Amino acid sequence: MQIRSPAFKANVSAALADERLQKALEFTRPAFPSRRAAAVADLPEFEQLRDIGRDIKNHTLANLDFYLEIYAANVERAGGIVHWCSTADEARAAVLAICEKAGARTVTKGKSMISEELGINAHLEAHGITPVETDLGEYILQIRNEGPSHIIAPAFHLNRNDWEESFRKVHTDLPADRVFNERRDILTEARxxxxxxxxxxxVGITGANFLIAETGSSVIVTNEGNGDLTQTLPRVHIALASIEKLVPTLEDATSLLRLLARSATGQDFSVYTTFSTGARRSEDLDGPGEYHVVLIDNGRSGMIGTEFQEMLRCIRCAACMNHCPVYFTVGGHSYGWVYPGPMGSVLTPSLIGVDQAGHLPNASTFCGKCESVCPVKIPLPKLMRHWRExxxxxxxxxxxxxxxxxxxxWFAMRxxxxxxxxRIGARVLGWLGRxxxxxxxxxxxxxWTAGRDLPTPEGDTFFARYARLQREGKL
Amino acid sequence: MSKDTILNAIRRGLKRGPLPEDQALGLRARMAAHPRHLIPARSRIDRPGQIALFLRNIEKEFGTFTRVPDLDAIPEAVADYLTANNLPSDFAMAPHPELAAIPWSNRPLLTQRPGRAQASDLVSLQHGYAAVAETGTLVLPAAAVRPTTLNLLSDTFMVVLRASRVVGAYEEAWDLLRAENRDERSGGFMPRNVMLVTGPSRSADIESTLELGAHGPRRLHVVLVDDDPAAFA
Amino acid sequence: MTPPSPAPRVALFVTCLVDLHRPSVGFAAIKLLEDAGCRVEVPLAQTCCGQPAYNAGDRSTARDLARGLLDAFGGYDYVVVPSGSCGGMLRAHMPHLFDDDPNTRARADALAGRTYELVSFLTDVMGVTTLDATCAATATYHDSCAGLRELGIKAQPRALLASVAGLTLSEMADAEVCCGFGGTFCVKYPDISTRMVADKTKDIAKTGAGLLLAGDMGCLLNMAGRLQREGSTVQVRHVAEVLAGMTGDLPPIGEARR
Known part of the structure; x- marks a missing residue:
């Protein structure tokens, strides 16, 4: 994906002037926090589960090499193939090789942020393979050649007219005079x-919300069912997963799943939570004949042992951006790469370099709301501050x-x-504003003054007044 | 090799070499014991309460249910549901012995086609392996007798579930699977696929507004067979 | 909680913005603390808590300033700050500047443990429940981020405001959402900051309140500046001014003395 993070300020100006975007932001903004709050209120143990989620991830990261080897062995025992990829290039090549070996012409895709990070679609297209995004939001973005503006609601910045216009443009075999009266009609056509x-x-390509060492399973979580159709119907299933998705056991994954949907959409549980373990068994009536896991590092291992290791706990729920006043002012595209909002402001500099993404960790008021809702308690403001350092x-x-x-x-030290x-400053400003x-x-x-007045000082500093009162014996 | 590159980079970050054997033993023991973490109190209730919680959650997630006393009552319940929703009377059905044992001939107008689902199927009937009361979640491990496509391709997804298979928390469903399922290929207990299904398919991708029936079924209907004496208050 | 006895020795940490912009808040704090039974002193060696450097990534300057604070505020029973943000710096952040220096870290921990934001100190430590103050107004209260999320200040100001004669509180929607100040953020990213504070002033306007209160000068200057730019008549004050009954002869923030 093209990097537009250095142009953050220009991106922001454009976003603030984009009425369609601002309307979508205003409409969506209250929904996520109120839904999460309701789901959390309904589960008294939620705060304890956050600690548990943090601890599970910390435990896994501290032993990541060990668990990865166990995981890979278990995938292979179940008839799957693991492709270890250090870099984005290796991962793209691995995906392409699997597709070419399968003689693939079209590839369906479930929503996957790592796929965006790697630029899988462009790579496949360049080699004559047609990728089709199947998550509704990703599907329209692919039509419009846009990137996602949110990690779980990738196209919320678009309105009904955008959908209709895009569908008319590409579904040219359908009657031109068909009417889209309601959202349902858009949905039906897409379906x-x-x-x-x-x-x-x-071939079907999905991401993975979790990998489970104990069983060699990859887990995807969706509401639409597109990820499941993607991984069930084609002959070949490829799961793309970065190394930090790993947890040791089903029970570990289960505890994190209790946090995930509640933090993300405010659902108690997503509609489809699917555990894939290996390829189709001989007696199965359906399912893919080949199961591949493309296991990707692409910069993660370099975060281990640094002050950014905690970021590897992230389960991509989007709670941080859903509650971020900056995100809901500027929208996801302003951040200029794959991952927006507070998690992106920490992760993006790790992955593409702070020289490219330097604005992101600075464009925060450190209000702390993100950290307060993070299901695995990542101290996002602290990590952003580390980038500033x-x-x-x-x-x-x-x-x-x-x-x-x-x-x-220099003055503050003296x-x-x-x-x-x-005292001079206060008096001058006070006089100017008298x-x-x-x-x-x-x-x-x-x-400051472009958008607000500057209240001026009372006139003399506290310490000047205090000294005077002391001299006068009034204190 | 990239595998070594990755593992070595991780070890550099962790400031150690490969995990010492005594520590590895501890981690293997943790995996073997797969300890449960906190299980929310909401499902730690008596059997009738768990069944009620399960059904409440089915409805919360936009599903519907019928409760029947035994397998014999299923054909009528299915026929009534299909009629009430103006749905066709033929459906794809999991080739599971329990479903085959249902006296379908009581309702000759219903047509079952045992096997996996096809794209043209409007209605499917799945065998429920278990369900989790905590969130109204169906547990559907893939098997020759429980094809995955049945969960996904139809517009209306029906599931026959025994009340005795409703557990409180997900962890209990994993324990059932661990105890009951042998996977020959892996030597473990996980089949190729386990789907946890909570309500019908949905999307809020169009203008942040919820619509049911995105790619998967628009309707989810549970036929709950009351085979569990303890489940009656 | 029973008030500590006898009269605790309290050092007032004035903060940069109160010193420069709104000295009256410092005197309000002194009055409130003395009324609550404290002996108040104002160490003269204090300047700034170091947040501007700390949040700009200049850890070394932040550490230097922090060492100065450790010296200036040693030996008091408590250190009280009329700001959640500076209070949060001292309580939640400053000790970690010395993670690699156990001796200083111990001193910083000790200071952190004795440091309180003004209003929460009055209620939680001194056990103040009612105040003898009058302010005839309908007010709305903005929860400043650091006070709210780093120090848990939410109920305390509301509890004390409830005892102010003539004052009614009308809560705004999203009182816990950041006003867009964010220290240097407001000048580094003025477009974003302005939009955020404009969202805030909309919520303020909807309450119908004539008075906006908060516990942090940064947020107050930001919101006052925006309200005044919009031509709003809502008056803006630090909560301590109201609690100390000082609204009579002190003009609101951003308004001239008549």
């Missing part, structure tokens, strides 16, 4: 069209910021000089 694709596909150390932060900070720090400087108590513009403060 019919994609059903044909499911039946025709040679890296930027500061590498002199990637803007020089004006560094200079201002240095001047301020209380007596600081008193004098602040008529109204505020300023509507101020040189060098355009960032």
């Amino acid at each position: 019919t069209r994609l059903r044909e694709k499911f039946l025709a596909a040679d 890296h930027e500061f150390e590498r002199h990637l932060s803007p020089s004006a910021v560094r200079t201002n900070l240095a001047i301020w720090a 209380p007596q000089l600081y008193r004098i400087a602040t 008529k109204k108590g505020r300023l509507s513009s101020l040189p060098l403060a355009g960032g």
Whole structure:
């Protein structure tokens, strides 16, 4: 996927001016938090489960090499094949090789963020294989050649007209005078069209929400059933999974599943939670004849042992972005790559470099809402701050910021000089605002005053007044 | 090899070599014991309560149910459901002995086609292996007698489930599977596929508004056979 | 909780923004603390809690400033801050600046343990339940992020405001959603910040309240500046001003003395 993160500020300006997007954000914004809150209120043990979820993931990460080997052995015991891939290139090549060996012409796909990260679709297309996204949201994005704007609701930024217009453009074999009276009509057309694709596909590619070492299973969670059709109907199923998806046992996965849907959509459980273990057994009447797991590192192992290791607990529920006031102001595309919102602001610099994604961890107020809803308690603000530290150390932060900070720090380290400087500042500003108590513009403060007035100081600093009162014996 | 590259990178991060054998033993023991974590109190209730919770959750998730006293009553319940919803009377049916043993001839207008589902099937009838009261979730392990396509391809998905197979929490369903299922290929207990199904298919991808029947079934109907004396209050 | 006895020695951490912008909040804090039975001192060696450096990724400056605070605020029973954000810095963050320095870490932990945000100190430590203050207004209260999520401040200001004669509280929707201030965020990303505070002022307007209160100067300046830019007549004050009964002769934030 093309990286547009360095243009974050321009992306934001465009997003703020995009009425369609702003309307979609405003409409969707209250839904996720209220649904999650209701689901959490209905499960008194939810807070304890968050601790358990964190601990399961921490335990797995501390022994990841061990569990990966067990996992791979169990996949193979069940007739599956594991393809270990260090890099995105290796993963793309592995997927292509499986498809070519199967003589694949079309490939159906379940929703997978790692697939977006790897750019699987473009790679397959370049080699004459047609990938078809089957998650409704991903399907329309593929038609429109857009990336997802959210990790679980990839197309929520589009409205009904967008759907209709896109469908008319590509489903040209259908009557041009057909009417879309309601959402149902859009859904029915997509369902019919994609059903044909499911039946025709040679290979089905899904992601994985979890891998289970004990059984060699991959787990996907969907509501539409598209992922299940993708992995059930074609001759070959490929599960794409990054290494941190692993957990040791079914019981571990189960505890995390209790957190996942509640944190994501506010459902108690997703409609389909499916555990795939190996290829079709000889006596089975359906299911794929080949089962491959493309096991991907692509930068994860480099996070282990660093201050960003905790990010590898992430189960991609989207609760952080669902509750993020910045995300719901700028939308997902502003972040400029695959993963938006707070989790993206930590993960993206790890995967594409902080020199590319430096804005992301800075564009946070550190309000802490994300951390408070994270099902595995990732301290997202703290990790974003660590990225700021890296930027500061590498002199990637803007020089004006560094200079201002240095001047301020020099005074702040010297209380007596600081008193004098602040007293002058307070008096000057207070004098400037003496008529109204505020300023509507101020040189060098355009960032503030573009959208709000600047309340001016009372006139003298606390310490000046305090000293005066002490002198006068009034304290 | 990439496998070694990945494992070595992880070990570098963890600042150690391969896991020492004594620690590996501990982890193998943990996997063998597969300890349960916290199980929410909501399903830690008596049998009648668990059945009621299961049925409440089926409805919460937009499913429907009929409760019947025994297998003999199933044909009528199925026929009534199909008629009430204007659905065709022929359906794909899991080739499971328990379903075959149902006296379908009581309702000669119903036509069952045992086997996997085809794309043209409007209605399917699956054998319920077990169900989880905690969230109204059906547990459907793939088997020759329980093809996966039945869960997915039809518009209306019916499941025959014995009340005695309703458990409180997911972990209890895993225990059933561990105890009852042998998978010859892997030597373990997991079949190729286990689907946990909670309500009919749905999507909120179009304007963040929920619609039922996205790619999978639009209707989910459970026929619950009251074979569990303890389940009666 | 029984109030500590006898009169605890409390150091007031004034904070940069109160010092520069709103000294009256500092004096309100002194009054409230003294009324609650504390002996209040204001250590003169204090400047800033270090958040601007800390959140800009300049850990070394943050550490230097923190060492100064450890010296300035040693030896008091409590340190009280009229700000959830600076309080959160001292309580939740500062000790971790010294994770690699056990001796300083221990001092920082000790300071963190003695540091409280003003309003929660009054209720949770001093056991204050009612105040002798009057303010005839319908007010709405914004929960500042750090106070709310790092220090658990939610019920305390509302409890004390309930005892202010003449004051009615009208809760806004999304009172817990960030106002978009975020320290330097508001000038680094002014577009986003402005949109966020505009969302906030919509919620404020919907309450019909004539007075907006919060416990953090940063948020207050941000919201006041936006309300005034929009031509709103809602007045904005630090909660301590109301609790100390100082609204009579102190103009609201961003308004001139008449």
